[in-house]
Amino acid sequence: MKLSLIGGAIASFGLFANVAQAETEITFWHAMGGALGETVNAIAEDFNASQSEYKLTPVFKGTYEETLTAGIAAFRAGEQPNILQVFDAGAATVIGAKGATVPVQDLLQANGVDFDINDYISGVRYFYADSDGKMIGMPFNSSSPVMYYNVDALEAAGVTPPKTWEEFQSVTAPALKDAGYTALAQSHLPWIFTENFMSRHNLPFATNNNGYDGVEGTKILVNNDAIKNHFKAVQQWQQDGHFEWFGTGWGDNQTPFEEGKVAIWLGSSGSFGGLSQKDLGFDFSATYLPYWEAVTTEPKQTFIGGASLFAMAGKSDAENEATAAFFEFLTKAETQFFWHKETGYVPVTTAAYDLAKAEGYYDEAPAAEVGIQQLSLPAGDNTKGYRMGFYVQIRDVMNREFGRILTGETDVDTAFGKIEDEANALLARFAKTQN
Amino acid sequence: MKRAGFTTHWLPILLLMPQLSIIIVFFYWPAAEAVQSSFYLEDPFGFGSTFVGLENYTDLAGNAEYRRIAWFTVIFTALVTFFSLALALLLAVKADKVIRGARSYRTLIMWVYAVAPPVAGFVGVMLFNQSWGPLTRAFQSLGHDFVLGVNYSDTAFAMVLVSVWKQVPVNFIFFLSGLQSIPKSVREAALIDNRSASGRFWDVTFPLLAPTGFFLLIINITYALFDTFGVIDTLVKGEPGNNPMTLVYKVYVDGFRGNDLGGSSAQSVILMVLVLALTVFQFRLVERRIHYT
Structure with missing residues (x-):
């Protein structure tokens, strides 16, 4: 009798405690x-x-x-x-x-x-x-990188948003230039022109299943012809006045698009909210990132x-x-x-x-x-992402070398050689931190 | 004469304790930790680590980019120090001669001192804005397409300019008080001996300002090496990219952005040695040859 009373008291105390720290x-x-x-x-x-x-x-x-x-x-x-x-x-x-x-x-x-x-x-x-x-x-x-375009500018130039980079360089860009626009700018070279370039063209980005299978011996696979040719093309576009680079900062590259100087801007699907709240003075829309037909005829999803x-x-x-x-x-x-x-x-x-x-x-x-549609395109072996250690520094190395390419300080082959060497050194260092 | 002293050894130590404990907790301990972790490669969360000996140091020595940053730091420090001192000295000499409105003139020069480095950097970002910055436009009208954050030397120029602008007021205050402490009798004697104003300045005023000048030299070198961090961070907008940077900013980039504790500790140790060398230089060479009155 007494015991059960005590038991009840404890039980109710427990109950109260629960209520107190609800x-x-x-x-x-x-x-x-x-x-x-x-x-x-x-x-x-x-x-x-x-x-x-x-x-x-x-x-x-x-x-x-x-x-x-x-x-x-x-x-x-x-x-x-x-x-x-x-x-x-x-x-x-x-x-x-x-x-x-x-x-x-x-x-x-x-x-x-x-x-x-x-x-x-x-x-x-x-x-x-x-x-x-x-x-x-x-x-x-x-978010996913997508291609925003100035609808009015493309209409003035009489072109549609390019599906491939080949179309961009032979049709879209020259027409936009004649209409008085710089055709292209982008806001994140490592993310848009490297990581998602690999995904879109289903190219491996690193060994060990893009780094997912472990840190030991993971090497970056960025030094290949597909991406180097892309950067050589970008360099050519820059010389022809079809592409402009405004620095590593995100906003510096977005502003010229908002000001109506640049007709096509590669940004994030997450930029949509900000762009729609602004009074741009022109209609804008978005579509998938272009791809190189010379590299693949079956473009894949981005990550x-x-x-x-x-x-x-x-x-x-x-x-x-x-x-x-x-x-x-x-x-x-x-x-x-x-x-x-x-x-x-x-x-x-x-x-x-x-x-x-x-x-x-x-x-x-x-x-x-557009962002979610692009993320839902067919998947490939290399479209789920990448897993690389010290990747913040690897991106910094990419940004540095890409900046040097676009300011004429270095050439594409040297730059990608350096990125490969420095990134692999960083990956090897990271592997040692994981023991 | 009998020297006043403590009767026991413990009392002075006890009285030093507050100061010592602050130095130990906030300087020696972290410094020792930095030295220790510079010999390891460590998982940022603290789960794994490998003793790598001097590898973090040899990696830096063999890294062409690190040497490039070190070289930039040397040039940057020399430029910032030289221009901050030279401009401040010029302004101080001129301000010293002003009689009417002297106070407001001095206050106008000094108040920049109160601007925090990131704010100074932000002012620079505005002045050099790519599309509407007044200084960008000024350069354009001179025929140079100035682009902050794109062109390496343009960005370096902006960093030097903002850092100098920020530092001139401090030097100005010191130089002005240095000038005002030169006895009037000395100036009057010099006036009789030498009629040329610039001759008087270099023969009499400048040597008498030397103690202030050398003190400021050390202060300015330290400023350019370390305190310009905020200016640089704001001017590169947090993205190092292909922009120039100083050694201290590199420590931040690798340690705080990249979470490479071993590598950035090794870099901090190198900077500690640099500061130590600077201090030794100051005490051994400078303090011995300069006579304070």
């Missing part, structure tokens, strides 16, 4: 500034309002690089957030550090959330997965850029449960559609894409669909 609080460090940050905050508020068990606090930590560095420093001090946003180039670093994160697939399954990797759009699916196809990071803000969310290790089961709940909320079709519409980033699941179609979103904004 909300499990989790933190989310991200790199989404400005309008993007406000959208992240809106999603967090919706999540907090949708249930009463968990409370998510998003924290803006600066650029992608700063966010990753802050996350690493915090992890080493045992103060890591529950969720860390890591960008594409940092994926190898965070995935390589086994024990730093809980694979998102394991996390979701352990917490009873239905998970099927095939629910995700094909170009999104495996970028943040391991070599067995297990999803490690949850794709979040995902995503942007960033994904990682569940950091070393957290309690209760907090992991909250993280899983947030991921579930985030991948819901409604949340994804909201994110897609607000920012221009692609919806990562087929369900969200179907919802956007059903809501008639693409009837009012057809250009918003």
Whole structure:
């Protein structure tokens, strides 16, 4: 009798304790500034309002690089957030550090959330997965490079958006030049003209299955004729006044397109939101990245850029449960559609894409669909992405050498030789950090 | 005369402790950590690491790009130091002669001192904006197509210009007070001996300013090497690309952007040695030959 009373007291105490700490609080460090940050905050508020068990606090930590560095420093001090946003180039670093994160697939399954990797759009699916196809990071803000064009300029020149680079150089560019435009600019040479060049033409980018099968002995395969010929063509276009390069900064190359000086600009599908909010003074639209017919007659899909969310290790089961709940909320079709519409980033699941179609979103904004359509084109052996360590520095090396090509400081062959040497040296160094 | 002293050894040590502990925690400890991690290649999250001996250093020595950055740093430091000192000296000598409105004239020169390096860099970004920057236009009218962030030497020019602009006020303050501390009697005596103003400046004023000048030389070299980081980061808009950069910026690029802890630690150690050498130079050569009054 007494025992059961005590037992009851303990039970009710436990119950009370549960009520007292009803909300499990989790933190989310991200790199989404400005309008993007406000959208992240809106999603967090919706999540907090949708249930009463968990409370998510998003924290803006600066650029992608700063966010990753802050996350690493915090992890080493045992103060890591529950969720860390890591960008594409940092994926190898965070995935390589086994024990730093809980694979998102394991996390979701352990917490009873239905998970099927095939629910995700094909170009999104495996970028943040391991070599067995297990999803490690949850794709979040995902974008793909697409070709934006000034509709008025192309009409004035009497041309249609080029499907191939051959068409661009023989038809589109000369006509645009006669109409008074610089035909082409782009905003990210490593991403658009290198990584996605490989994917679009289904060329291997690195050994070891593009780096997914392990760091040991991974070598970059960037020094090949297809891409070198592309850069030689770009150089020629530049001399002919068909292409202009405004530096490594993203915005410096986007501005001339917005000012109507450049007719075609290669940017991110995620740039759509920003472009549509501006009063450009001309109509713009978008379509797929051109490809070289000389290289392939069956162009493939591109893969995503942007960033994904990682569940950091070393957290309690209760907090992991909250993280899983947030991921579930985030991948819901409604949340994804909201994110897609607000920012221009692609919806990562087929369900969200179907919802956007059903809501008639693409009837009012057809250009918003291009990124996701391009990500859903046929896949090839080399279209799921790449996994290379110290990739931020490899990109810096590419940017440096590409800049030198376009300022006439070096020639294409020398530059690609240097990129190959320095990238391989960096990959070998990275392999040594993983022992 | 009896020297005042402590009776025990412990009291002075105890009294030094606050200062010492700050130095140890904030300087010696991190410095030792940097030296240690420069011998390793380490996973940024701290899971794996390999002892590689001097490999991080030999990699740097064999890297043509690192040598190019080191060479740029030398030229950049020399230019920034020279122009900051020369312009400040010129302004100080002129300001020293101004009688009417002297105060507002000086304040106008000095207030740039309060501008933070990234803000100074941002002013540079605006002035050299590719499509509407007034200085870009000025260069265009002179027949030079100036493009910040594209052309290596154009970007280097902008970095030197902004860094000098930012540093002149500090030097100006020091030079002006140096000039004003030269006794009037000395100036009057010089006026009788030499009628040429420039002769008087080089024979009398300049040597008397030497202590200030050498002090500023060291300060300016350190400024150009380290404190120009904010200016450079803003002018390259966070994307190193094919832009020029200094050794300190390279440490940041490899360590904080690239998460290569071993490599960037080795670079920091090289910079520490450089600063040590500079300090030794200052104390051994400069301080001995310059006499402070």
